[in-house]
Amino acid sequence: MRCHTHTNMSNAERGVVLPIALIMLVIISFAGLLAARNSATFEQFSNNMRTNQVARVSAEDALRYCERVARASVEGSAAFGTDVDRVEDTNVISADTEAAISGGVWNTRSNWAATGANLITVTPQYTGSEAQSNAQIRNAPTCIIQAMVNDRFLITSRGLSNDAAVDANGLLTAGSEVWLQSILTPIVPTLCPNNGVC
Structure with a gap:
């Protein structure tokens, strides 16, 4: 009679193991799906940061170039x-x-x-390895220089990411864009000795 009771106990224990194993399998599956989803979200976030950084560097490059162009226009340089x-x-x-x-x-x-009349398209120049030449920016940055009062210039630049798309009107349809502005005074004012008489 003891053997018969022991057999009933084993059958009861075997009936509990299967549902517990199935529940654990479902929990592990959900944990795996959550980890995969978080990984995909992080990768998308990293890609957005990368495209934004490319657009920012591109806009900064255009801003510095156009500042040099504005100085050249004041100095009469043909550079x-x-x-x-x-x-x-x-x-x-x-x-x-x-x-x-x-x-x-x-x-x-x-x-x-x-086709903008005042639009300056900046073509970055790379020197060095072939890898740098192959990694050139696909969307060239642009800028506009406008004169202001007191011999100053308002310089506005626009940088686009490599995956950016722009329609015929200049509107961004995909990707990232960064706008930067600066006000440039090419000639630094100085004080003259002798009560302002130079």
Whole structure:
């Protein structure tokens, strides 16, 4: 009779192991799915950061280039060729107010289209290995230089990521874009000795 009781106990124990194993399998599956989802989200976040960084570096490159073009236009240098002719100096921003600056040519979207009269397209130059040449930026950065009062320039640059797409009007349809602006005073004001007489 003892053997018969022991057999019933084993049958009861075997009936509990299967549901527990199935529950553990479901829990492990959910944990695996959650880990895969978190990994995909992290990769997407990293890709967004990378494309944004490419656009930022591109915009900074264009901003520095156009600052050099603005200086060349004041100095009468021919170092930048036709880019110096694209400096908008007929429609001068007349004041340092937000309204005057926002009315500049940089704030009209059609001026950022490929056919914009004042648009300067910057082509980054790479020197060095073949890998650097193959990794060049696919969407060249652009900038617009507009003259301001007091011999200053408002420089606006736009950088795009490599996966960016722009329509015919200059509107971003995909990817990342970064806009940067600076106000440049090419000639540093100095004080003259002898009560301002130079």
